[in-house]
Amino acid sequence: xxxxxxxxxLGVACLLALIGLGLFAPAHLSxxxxxxVYLGALDAPPFGTDQRGRPLLEYAxxxxxxxxxxxxxxxxxxxxxxxxxxxxRCVGSARVDTAVQAFGEIVGSLPRMVVILVVALxxxxxxxxxxxxxxxxxxxxxxxxxxxxxSVAERLGGARFVEALRAHGFSWSRVFLYHIVLxxxxxxxxxxxxxxxxxxxxxxxxxxxxxxxxxxxSFTHADNVKSWADLLEIGYPSLVLDVPTGxxxxxxxxxxxxxxxxxxxxxxxxxxx
Amino acid sequence: xxxxxxxxxxxLVAALILPFAVPAIITMMIWALPGDPAEIICPPEICQGxxxxxxRWNLDGGPWKFFSAWITGAMQGDFGKSWRLDQGGSxxxxxxxxVPTTTVLILAGLLPLLLGAIGAATGLIPxxxxxxxxxxxxxxxxxxxLLCAAVVELNYGAQSFDTExxxxxxxxxxxVLGFADGAFAGATTGVRxxxxxxxxxxxxxxxxxxxxxxxxxxxxxxxxxLAGQLxxxxxxxxxxxxxxxxxxxxxxIGDLLWSGTLLQDFGVVLAAATSFAALSAALxxxxxxxxxxxxxxxxxxxxxxxxxxxxxxxxx
Numbered sequence: 001x002x003x004x005x006x007x008x009x010l011g012v013a014c015l016l017a018l019i020g021l022g023l024f025a026p027a028h029l030s031x032x033x034x035x036x037v038y039l040g041a042l043d044a045p046p047f048g049t050d051q052r053g054r055p056l057l058e059y060a061x062x063x064x065x066x067x068x069x070x071x072x073x074x075x076x077x078x079x080x081x082x083x084x085x086x087x088x089r090c091v092g093s094a095r096v097d098t099a100v101q102a103f104g105e106i107v108g109s110l111p112r113m114v115v116i117l118v119v120a121l122x123x124x125x126x127x128x129x130x131x132x133x134x135x136x137x138x139x140x141x142x143x144x145x146x147x148x149x150x151s152v153a154e155r156l157g158g159a160r161f162v163e164a165l166r167a168h169g170f171s172w173s174r175v176f177l178y179h180i181v182l183x184x185x186x187x188x189x190x191x192x193x194x195x196x197x198x199x200x201x202x203x204x205x206x207x208x209x210x211x212x213x214x215x216x217x218s219f220t221h222a223d224n225v226k227s228w229a230d231l232l233e234i235g236y237p238s239l240v241l242d243v244p245t246g247x248x249x250x251x252x253x254x255x256x257x258x259x260x261x262x263x264x265x266x267x268x269x270x271x272x273x
Numbered sequence: 274x275x276x277x278x279x280x281x282x283x284x285l286v287a288a289l290i291l292p293f294a295v296p297a298i299i300t301m302m303i304w305a306l307p308g309d310p311a312e313i314i315c316p317p318e319i320c321q322g323x324x325x326x327x328x329r330w331n332l333d334g335g336p337w338k339f340f341s342a343w344i345t346g347a348m349q350g351d352f353g354k355s356w357r358l359d360q361g362g363s364x365x366x367x368x369x370x371x372v373p374t375t376t377v378l379i380l381a382g383l384l385p386l387l388l389g390a391i392g393a394a395t396g397l398i399p400x401x402x403x404x405x406x407x408x409x410x411x412x413x414x415x416x417x418x419l420l421c422a423a424v425v426e427l428n429y430g431a432q433s434f435d436t437e438x439x440x441x442x443x444x445x446x447x448x449v450l451g452f453a454d455g456a457f458a459g460a461t462t463g464v465r466x467x468x469x470x471x472x473x474x475x476x477x478x479x480x481x482x483x484x485x486x487x488x489x490x491x492x493x494x495x496x497x498x499l500a501g502q503l504x505x506x507x508x509x510x511x512x513x514x515x516x517x518x519x520x521x522x523x524x525x526i527g528d529l530l531w532s533g534t535l536l537q538d539f540g541v542v543l544a545a546a547t548s549f550a551a552l553s554a555a556l557x558x559x560x561x562x563x564x565x566x567x568x569x570x571x572x573x574x575x576x577x578x579x580x581x582x583x584x585x586x587x588x589x
Contacts, residue, residue: 094279098279098283101279101280101283102283102286102287105283105284105287105557106287106290106291106294109287109291109508109553109554109556109557110291110295110508110549110550110553111508111509111511111512111549111553112508112512113511113512113513113514113515113516113527114511114512114515114530114545114546114549114550117515117530117531117534117542117546118298118299118302118534118542118546120534121302121534121537121539121542122302122305122306124306124307202413202414202415202454205413205415206413206414206415206516209415209419209520210415210515210516210519210520210531211535213519213520214519214532214535216535229415232415232416232419236419236422236423239419239420239423239427240423240426240427253416256413256416260411264411
């Protein structure tokens with residue numbers, strides 16, 4: 001088990017690194033430079049260059065700008081829905097429980113990628129972006145978060161727990177926001193939110209890579225912006241051919257690892273005491 | 274107290290609605306897009322006879338006419354025609370070509386999950402394996418699939434689309450589906466948590482004192498939860514097929530859906546998404562039936578009439 005302070009430090013560091021990369025992303029990649037083609041990280045710090053001599057740092061920055069806001073937004077949506085699910089269980093109404101279950105059954109019963117592709121069809125080619133897809137993913141992930149948060153609230157005692165705390169004279173806001181959400185739902189809600197942010201990042205990489213493989217425009221960003229999937233696409237030939245693009249693959253995988261570590265550490269930092 | 278039948282009933286209703294709701298929503302989307310749907314198939318700038326085409330493809334009478342004609346045809350095995358991918362070709366033929374491949378892929382991908390679940394339930398897979406499985410599960414499907422694609426290309430090169438190469442791609446695809454995105458880890462830890470919670474029940478202790486096997490006692494009681502987990506795992510696999518099939522170039526329904534989406538081929542997307550919805554509905558139905566059977570058959574034992582006289586005799 002990682003100490004909480006270390007988990008917080010690592011999680012926040014990864015998050016700040018992503019924010020830093022995303023905020024300082026250039027609008028366009030640098031000009032072609034045939035003298036600096038396929039340079040490694042040591043020859044063209046910090047990450048090397050691509051097949052046209054452009055720094056891979058710009059790919060990392062633009063990719064971060066593509067995923068940053070939508071993934072955080074999706075995480076917030078799922079976290080919020082988790083809180084709602086937990087609080088609704090504390091209401092203790094069978095009708096509300098049934099309505100929440102029906103919502104979960106309908107929304108959660110389809111393969112997520114299928115729904116995402118159907119949503120992607122709706123987005124006009126001129127206004128493509130990750131945000132609507134991230135929102136759709138968050139809605140699809142919500143039933144799981146609501147269900148888990150509701151289970152936590154039920155183990156807590158549900159409506160009886162609220163009643164008991166009210167009998168002690170606590171205000172509604174203290175009962176719901178502090179005792180239920182902050183003390184008890186926090187581990188579940190933060191973990192679900194962090195996982196969803198990570199999943200949205202992976203979704204973006206997957207969709208962009210699949211589109212790039214077919215020489216098509218990505219559903220998640222404009223054509224003049226590069227995604228982290230482009231790093232994987234540039235780097236992949238190094239696995240099967242004698243092309244010196246291993247540094248691009250390493251950078252792409254490294255960025256995936258940063259997002260994964262961020263998600264794991266934030267979830268670990270929010271675990272129950 | 275909440276009625277036991279409420280949850281399975283909600284699932285049954287959802288299972289009935291899904292195969293109709295999905296094509297209905299996609300149909301609404303087709304009409305929600307700017308422009309005439311027939312112009313997607315036959316843009317007036319490059320194609321003449323858009324009205325005739327619209328009439329022939331039921332696109333001239335609004336969304337209801339199109340939906341009712343499509344769903345009627347689909348129930349008879351006619352999924353309409355492809356709009357762009359194989360323009361004018363039968364979508365049924367495309368589905369017939371891709372569904373068996375995806376079925377094999379899903380079943381093969383399910384194998385490690387089932388083995389993991391059985392291993393976790395019986396204790397054959399120890400708890401200390403969980404962190405390793407979780408670490409492997411952190412790898413996203415696209416990265417795992419890329420590595421597998423590289424393995425195929427390195428070993429088979431141009432022959433990777435021959436019978437042997439195709440089989441290897443299918444096997445590696447199943448491996449990716451089974452282990453990436455936390456599939457195997459989820460199956461083992463989920464089943465382990467379920468059984469360890471159930472093992473704390475008093476009846477399991479009583480069964481142990483009687484010299485009975487706890488697993489046989491627990492299995493009927495955890496069957497609904499297991500059915501729920503199985504459904505979630507299969508949905509997870511179905512979702513992953515899109516990435517795996519495209520990256521590993523497997524001609525399955527996920528690849529078909531992706532190609533249809535890229536080319537805005539609503540004919541293909543409609544049929545592929547409805548197929549996924551029908552499968553999801555079948556899974557929901559199985560879970561609901563399991564819950565009903567367990568509630569009616571298992572939870573009624575031991576029979577109350579034999580227990581009451583004993584209690585009455587003891588009181589008297």
